[in-house]
Amino acid sequence: MTRAELQCPTCNVAVEIPAIELGPGITVGGFAIEKLISVGGMGKLFLARQLSMGRLVALKILPPQFCIDRDNVERFLNEVRVAAQLEHPNVVSSYEAGVDEGVHYLAMQYIEGRTLADRIEQEGALPEREVMRVGRKVASALAYGWGQHQILHRDVKPENILLDQAGEPRLADMGISKSMALSVGHTDVGTVMGTPNFMSPEQINDLSSADTRADMFSLGATLYHALTGKIPFDGKTVIQVLQHMAVESLPDPRVAQPTISRNGADLLRVMMARKPESRHQTWAALMEDMDRVLKKFPIKAAVPTGHASLIGGPGSKRATVTVRGHTAPGAPAAVGPDQAGKHEAAIPGLPTHPVPHKKMALPVVPLAIAAMVIVGLLMAGTLFRQYQRRQADEAVVRHAQERVEALEAQLAQAVAYARSNPTNYEAAKAKLIALEEQLAGTPLEGLAEDELGRIAEARSHAQDAAWRTLQGRADLLFADGKGEESLALLRHYDGEWADAMGSLRAEYLGVLSAGIRRQEEAEASRQAAELLALQSRFDELIADVAAGLLAGRCAEVSAQVLAADSGGVFSDTAALAHILAVSNVEDAILDTFKQSVGQRVSVGLKSGPENLRIRNVEESVVVADRQMNGGATVIIRFGVRDLSAKDRYVRVGMDGTKEGLIRQGLIAAWSGAYSSAATCFERVDSPLATSLYLAANAHKVAEPTPRRQAESGREEVLAKAEYNRMLESIQFVPTGGSSERDADAILRLGLSVLVKQRLRNQARAFKKSYGTTTFARTHAPVLAAMLTDEQTVPTDY
Known part of the structure; x- marks a missing residue:
């Protein structure tokens, strides 16, 4: 790399600076340059690749004169360190800054896209x-820089706003503009840092006095x-830019x-x-005001x-002020109305006093007259041009006023329609929306929006009222138990809203x-509870009936059953008929005689067996003919109580029948x-027979001891049979293992409340009848599981 000399404007000392031909193929500070992106007052911008990371970066090569001031270089590096801490979605990130053989560089995030200036130009x-x-x-990025790191930008302009492929903006050079401004200020007298078109008046006057309001x-x-x-x-x-800013309004x-x-x-x-x-x-x-404009x-701010x-505003006239003298080295003059029309702009580095020259011997009067003529003509031309501009401005204002008046009449009609047709929201809204684009930028724009x-608020209120009405109707149907009708009302609603x-x-x-x-x-639970009760x-009734029948109180049992039927205990009429048929023992016996009327049958009376011819049955008395020795016939009468037990059996x-x-x-x-009785009961499958069987077994302990001993083996068999019957009632197949495993399996069955209640009743009866048997003691864990309340109710009950 070759070096060149630059004369320092401050001390007139020749300073060596790098004169480097940078371009594709050159590596600076670990960044391989691929192509030139742009050239500006703050140096050249290249697309480069960071060799250590393999990523593309935007590499800014700062101007050679930047290295003159060592303090400024250190200040710049400090600013880059601060800028590197910025993390905001709309700020271009700074990666690294340094110097490589006299070349000062700054590596930044590469944003593929274009600048806002490019887009405006295109x-x-x-x-x-x-x-x-x-x-x-x-603005959010600038607010972040100031609020989090006390950083001002000082050079916000379209060229520093990058737009990525999605159109999202990224602000470049955040936090490094001040040192660059000082660098430029030291070398180029009479210039200002950045683009003056976008700089605030106070920033032009004194760069150090600028604050967030300058940005x-x-x-x-x-x-x-x-x-x-x-x-x-x-x-x-x-x-010219500074003079326009001083004397004109946009x-x-x-x-x-x-x-x-x-x-x-x-x-x-x-x-x-x-x-x-x-x-x-x-x-x-x-x-906040930007958000309000978007809405x-x-x-809110005072304009x-x-x-x-x-x-x-439209037709505004130009101000007549000139540029004041400088207030800071390297910055242009500020502008103030107190110097309007007094003298030309004073720019540092340019002479501000009259330039001496040789006098010329010219006739004074003719020259004065000529000058006056020329000035008069110039003034006339200027006044005429001002008159033309004023006429044009007035025409623009007049046209704008006429347009506003016409739009005002249309807006009044649309508003009148909206207010006279409060239910026709869509039509009123369409009229105002059609007018809204024409009202943009006029004083009427706010009225249309209001x-x-x-209209939107009225529509919302009307819709809310309609919904409350519909919801109320649905709630009433639901409360009356007409749930499906309430659902149908919501599904098929075809009203205005x-x-x-x-x-x-849908949500409701x-x-x-x-x-x-x-x-x-809840209804299913209620029905289950009623069914369980x-x-x-x-x-309980079956147990009472069994006890009454075994005690011989048949007539009393029949009355009790009929009373229970009137109370709704019997949901199955067959069960009622079954019990009544069983309790009518005397009628069943009399029926056999009624079927033998006119026939000679063998009848076992308590006095002994006889061969009788049945005449008829009168209420509970049987009338029969007894054949006497010698051929005589005697009419005899007997009742059921006169029959032997065997004949009645x-x-x-x-x-x-099972009855x-x-x-x-x-x-x-x-x-x-009771043993014979239990055998008969066991052969019938009905709740009454089961209860009678259990009760008969309970009475067997009162039988003579020898007989009890004779039937001990039979009790073990009956215990096993009853045990198996209980398992079959819950459809449980023994696991083949220990009683404890069977008990655990029963606990996990998840029986319903009703089935569990029946199983408990059967287990209680089993223990009462067979609790002393060896079989019962062996299967005690299973019986305990049947008696527990820990089982759950299946969800599909």
């Missing part, structure tokens, strides 16, 4: 909403450029772009106020008028459906033969 004026969206995010001004100028497509205070030289942006809203124009006036105290005082206040609401802002808001209330109806359908399910579950009453079972078998068991029990 597309011209941009839509207001898009400009405000970009500006709002840049707000620059952002406002940037938005003005983006909205109008016109560069603020454009000029061929920096001096036209109202709506003159260039009528589609810009009044609110947007007001925001720019505040942001570009001449004095910092007339701008927003905090970034939060500015961002088409007026801004400066007249000369207080660098943006005037009316649209009123059917579509608008679609999501509300879910609420009511869940309520109906809860009602059904009924079953318990039935079981045979006759009650002659019908071959007859139970009656035979009763006859045996009445005779004290």
Whole structure:
């Protein structure tokens, strides 16, 4: 790399600086340059690749004169260290800064896309909403830099706003502009850092006095450029730009772009106020007003008028002020109205006193006259041009007023229609929306928005009222137990707000459906409880009936059963008929005689067996003929009580029914033969037979000891049979292992409440009848599991 010399303007000492031909293929500080992106006052910008990371970066090579001031170099490196800490989605990140053989560089995040300046140049004026969206995010980045790190940007302009492929803005050079400004200020007398078109008046006067409000001004100028497509205070030289800024106001942006809203124009006036105290005082206040413009609401900040802002209204006249002298080295003169028209701009580095020259011998009077003529002509031309501009401005204002008056009449009609047709929301809204675009940027814009808001609010109230009515009707049906009708009402509602209330109806359908399910579950639980209570009453009745029958109280049992039937205990009429048939023992015996009327049959009386011819049955008395020795016939009468136990036993079972078998068991029990009785009962499958069987077994302990001993083996068999019957009733197959495993398996069956209750009753009866048997003791864990309450109820019961 070769070096060159530069004369220091301060001390006149020749300073060696690098004169490097940088380009593709050159590596600087570990960054391989691939191509040149741009060239600016702050150096060259290259696309490079960081060799250590393999990523693309934007590599800024700073101007050679940057290295003259060592303090400034150190200041720059410190600023880069601070900037590297910035983490914001709308800030370009700084990676590394350093020096490589006299070349000062800064590596930054590479954003693939274009700058805002490029987009404006390619597309011209941009839509207001898009400009405000970009500006709002840049303001957020600036607010972050100041709020978190006390960093000012000082060079906000379209060239420093990068737009990625998705159009998201990223602010470049955040935090490094001050050292660059000082570097430039030391070398180029009479210049200012950055682009003066976007700089605030106080920043031009004194760079060190600028605060966050200077960045707000620059952002406002940037938005003005983006909205109008016109560069603020454009000029061929920096001096011309500063003179335009001092003596002129920018036209109202709506003159260039009528589609810009009044609110947007007001925001720019505040942001570009001449004095910092007339701008927003905090970034939060500015961002709030940006949000209001995006929502088409007026801004909150006070809008400066007249000369207080660098943006005037339509037809505003130019100011007559000139540039003041400098207040800081290296910065251009400030502008003040007190020097208007007094002298030309004084720029550092240029002579401000008259340039001496040789006198010329010319006639004074003719020259004076000629000068007066020329001045007069110039003044006339100037006045004529001013008159033409004034006429043109007045025409623009007059046309705008006429347009506003016409729009005002249309707006009044639309508002009148909306208020006279309160239920026809969509039509009223359509009229105002159709008018809204034409009202953009006029004083009437806010009124249309207000009316649209009123319509939306009225629509919301009407919809809420309709929903409350519909919901109330559905609730009444639901409360009356008409759940399905309430669901149908919501599903098939086709009123005015059917579509608008679609999501509300769907959500409430879910609420009511869940309520109906809860009602059904509650009803099922209630029915199960009623069924359980009924079953318990039935079981108690059966136990009482069995005890009464075994005691011989048949008539009393029949009356008790009929009374229970009237109380709703019997849900099955067959069970009632079964019990009544069993209890009518005497009628069953008499029926056998009725079937033998006219026939000669063998009858076992207590006095002995006889062969009788049955005449008839009179109530509970049998009338029969007895054949006497010698051929004589004697009429005899006898009742059921006169029959032997054996005859009664045979006759009650002659019908071959299960009721007859139970009656035979009763006859045996009445005779004290409980074992025989139990055998009869065991052969019948019914709740009554089971209860009689258990009761008969309970009475067997009262039988004579020898007989009890004779039937000991039979009890073990009966215990096993009853045990197996209990397992079959719950459809349980023994595991084949220990009783403990069977007990654990039974506990996990999840039996219903009713089945569990029956099983407990059977287990209690089993223990009462067979509790002393070896079989019962062996299977005690299973019997304990049957008696426990720990089982759960299946959900599909």
